[in-house]
Amino acid sequence: MTDSVKKTEADIVIIGGGIVGLAIAREFALRRPGLRITLLEKEASLAEHASGRNSGVIHAGFYYTPDSLKARLTAEGNRLMTGYCLDNGIKINRCGKVVVAKDEKELRMLHELKARGDKNGVELSMVDEAELGVLEPNARTFKKAVYSPATATVNPAEVVRSVAGNLDGKVDVSLGEGFVKLSGRRSVLTTKRRIEYRHLINAAGLYADRVAHEFGAGKKYALLPFKGLYMRYLDDTVIGKHIYPVPDLENPFLGVHFTRTADGHVKIGPTATPAFWRENYDGLRNFRFDEFVETLSYEARLFARNSFGFRKLAFEEMKKYWGRYLIKQAARLVKRIDPAKFSGFSRPGIRAQLLDTGSMRLVSDFVVEHAEDSTHILNAVSPAFTCSFSFAGFVADDIEKRFSLFQKRRFAP
16 A cells, blocks of 8 residues: 555445445434444446346245245335435336236236235235236236236436435545445555444445455355346337236246336346356447356356256246347237337346345345445345335444444444
8 A cells, every 4th residue: 555545534434336335325324423434435436236127027026935034124115215206307117017817827826926015014916817907908827817006117327326325425426436445444445545434334235245254254155146128018008007927936036027217118128148248238349258158157057057047947937038038928818919119128127136145045135244344235136226215224323233332322532
């Protein structure tokens, strides 16, 4: 470290300017006005990764087992996110959603979803085919469907920019500044300076595991990237609500579905194709050899062991790169559709999916770990966007309970 390196101080440093990092910054700014909070975002602009590339669906919270963090936080997160958008003039499409079945087995799973929703405090209705025909005339189901009126859609990038804008004067949001390494106790080196802090929060998304490892946290985990792609349907009148299939509850992906966007457009997807490095969006852009080797190694082990049916999942997802196959999957959910009205794939997103490297299983629930003077958000996967405000409250509560520094009225000098 040379004397020429700029040195600053902060009470809290947050790594990652996605919706989770911003929501946590907002939570602490609301709880403790005057707190010196610095948020680092390595990109030159916000919403460049998952927070700006996700579907924008505000989920209701009925997929998750009642003992999970997702179940605990999603219904409240839906309410808070919906309220935030309404209060801040952000366009929101409160169209609702139906989940449809194709056979007797999936019908049983519909009842399981309804039961989970009831336990999680989610407003749901089990409807028959006639009732579904009124709610969503083009949806196809076997005997019954689940209707979720609280499911909505927003433009996620618009939400991110709004939250960041509301932090002006309260939080130092530093764009184009990335984390480099831990540099002594309560000190980090960034691409621009050295920052001394009292507590650090890692919300680094695709790189959360690597940041955590610097602090001795998350050693049993690694992040695997999965690429998500959607196709636009050029007739916006084909559906009025989101239409989802019954998911395979053994893996964390929800299957190909119809989504109505905030501005009323219709799209199908997503894929969940194993990617080869963490920012594997287009071609060889952002290629990193070390990530390629690491990711390929884990994917090869998953394939060899066939953990949680990974072979079937990988083959199924690879077929979705062929647009006609993706359309075929979506067509099962509706009574009529014109394959000629689909455009090409939209801007890709990458899901940062946590892998337990001991059991070689994908982790479904949110994961938060603590180390000395630091907290690490390791698995902020869907529905983390929906849960961002409730999740931020949970994280702030946990930090204030665990760390004596936060149990005082003011930070000690």
